[in-house]
Amino acid sequence: xxxxxxxxxxxxxxxxxxxxxxxxxxxxxxxxxxxxxxxxxxxxxxxxxxxxxxxxxxxxxxxxxxxxxxxxxxxxxxxxxxxxxxxxxxxxxxxxxxxxxxxxxxxxxxxxxx
Amino acid sequence: xxxxxxxxxxxxxxxxxxxxxxxxxxxxxxxxxxxxxxxxxxxxxxxxxxxxxxxxxxxxxxxxxxxxxxxxxxxxxxxxxxxxxxxxxxxxxxxxxxxxxxxxxxxxxxxxxxxxxxxxxxxxxxxxxxxxxxxxxxxxxxxxxxxxxxxxxxxxxxxxx
Numbered sequence: 001x002x003x004x005x006x007x008x009x010x011x012x013x014x015x016x017x018x019x020x021x022x023x024x025x026x027x028x029x030x031x032x033x034x035x036x037x038x039x040x041x042x043x044x045x046x047x048x049x050x051x052x053x054x055x056x057x058x059x060x061x062x063x064x065x066x067x068x069x070x071x072x073x074x075x076x077x078x079x080x081x082x083x084x085x086x087x088x089x090x091x092x093x094x095x096x097x098x099x100x101x102x103x104x105x106x107x108x109x110x111x112x113x114x
Numbered sequence: 115x116x117x118x119x120x121x122x123x124x125x126x127x128x129x130x131x132x133x134x135x136x137x138x139x140x141x142x143x144x145x146x147x148x149x150x151x152x153x154x155x156x157x158x159x160x161x162x163x164x165x166x167x168x169x170x171x172x173x174x175x176x177x178x179x180x181x182x183x184x185x186x187x188x189x190x191x192x193x194x195x196x197x198x199x200x201x202x203x204x205x206x207x208x209x210x211x212x213x214x215x216x217x218x219x220x221x222x223x224x225x226x227x228x229x230x231x232x233x234x235x236x237x238x239x240x241x242x243x244x245x246x247x248x249x250x251x252x253x254x255x256x257x258x259x260x261x262x263x264x265x266x267x268x269x270x271x272x273x274x275x
Contacts, residue, residue: 057166062221
């Protein structure tokens with residue numbers, strides 16, 4: 001299954017609900033397109049809900065980092081919500097778990113943007 | 115009783131679809147060999163990263179070049195070879211993705227992941243002049259994988275740093 005993305009507004013924060021795989025090709029490309037589209041719409045507070053993302057490869061990790069940097073460069077924030085075990089493990093062994101703000105509760109994540 | 119080595123090889127086009135194809139093929143071999151779910155994930159991810167490396171860095175996404183994938187299943191381990199038709203590289207020249215200055219790099223984690231997920235990993239000069247990734251994982255002890263495919267003895271083995 002490739003990646004599917006929808007987004008919803010929660011005040012000033014845009015929650016992006018992702019499902020599927022963020023891997024080389026369509027998955028990484030869709031994530032990039034989604035984040036760049038939000039930035040073009042001046043949506044700079046972005047929460048990526050990864051609850052239904054069960055697989056990320058190095059290309060997907062790179063795209064997460066690229067998105068994080070792009071948002072930061074526009075004085076925004078990109079945070080992560082509901083990591084699956086595999087994704088959490090990947091971010092931990094690559095030391096990115098400490099780079100991203102990661103949440104297990106959506107309300108707490110939304111409050112953190114204020 | 116000594117088991118004979120089983121050998122499987124395929125030549126892949128330099129295209130994104132080859133990454134999924136290689137991963138799926140090796141996953142089937144790993145499952146048939148008795149690896150548990152966790153190890154299958156690690157093997158699949160490593161094959162994926164090896165082929166991505168060949169596709170992007172080795173063959174520079176040039177469609178006239180090929181990616182050569184081979185799997186050997188011995189009595190002790192599953193050995194995977196990924197050979198590209200590039201100019202080769204030395205492991206020592208690969209930047210450490212965990213270094214502070216590289217943490218926000220958008221690439222360069224594939225080698226690291228293969229090293230982390232497999233028991234043995236090396237890059238040697240290939241017969242085509244390119245780089246050949248050789249990596250292996252020890253087979254699980256007989257009967258160690260549970261019926262639902264969860265990790266067996268092999269999956270709890272200490273990972274490389």
